Amino acid sequence: MEFRKCIECFLCQDVCHVLRDHSSKAAFYGPRFMIRIASLEMHPKDTLDRRPLLKDKAGIGFCNITKCCTEVCPEHIKITDNAIIPLKERMDDHYFDPLRALARFLRRNRDETEGS
Numbered sequence: 001m002e003f004r005k006c007i008e009c010f011l012c013q014d015v016c017h018v019l020r021d022h023s024s025k026a027a028f029y030g031p032r033f034m035i036r037i038a039s040l041e042m043h044p045k046d047t048l049d050r051r052p053l054l055k056d057k058a059g060i061g062f063c064n065i066t067k068c069c070t071e072v073c074p075e076h077i078k079i080t081d082n083a084i085i086p087l088k089e090r091m092d093d094h095y096f097d098p099l100r101a102l103a104r105f106l107r108r109n110r111d112e113t114e115g116s
Contacts, residue, residue, distance in 0.1 A: 008032065018062050028063070035077065041087065055095060061091075065085065067081075
């Protein structure tokens with residue numbers, strides 16, 4: 001429900017130092033769009049996997065959690081704590097968890113062996 005309070009003032013986008021300092025507008029979507037992705041990703045009835053989008057196109061890894069976007073939000077949405085960090089955790093769990101990587105590696109080897 002918190003994400004639905006967004007009035008799309010884009011103050012969070014304006015103060016985001018990643019967008020401002022690094023000229024990474026194509027590589028990082030920014031906090032406003034992370035709120036939108038989080039509202040969809042965390043909806044219990046939504047089944048679409050947005051982790052590849054977060055990792056590649058949305059560039060969530062560029063955010064370094066300074067919370068400047070949260071500080072300027074007129075609706076007091078905790079953008080960093082409730083949207084960006086959980087999205088980063090979901091993406092990291094899927095792509096960078098060593099146990100999952102090992103399981104994918106073993107599964108791939110088993111499938112190649114069975115296919116031969």
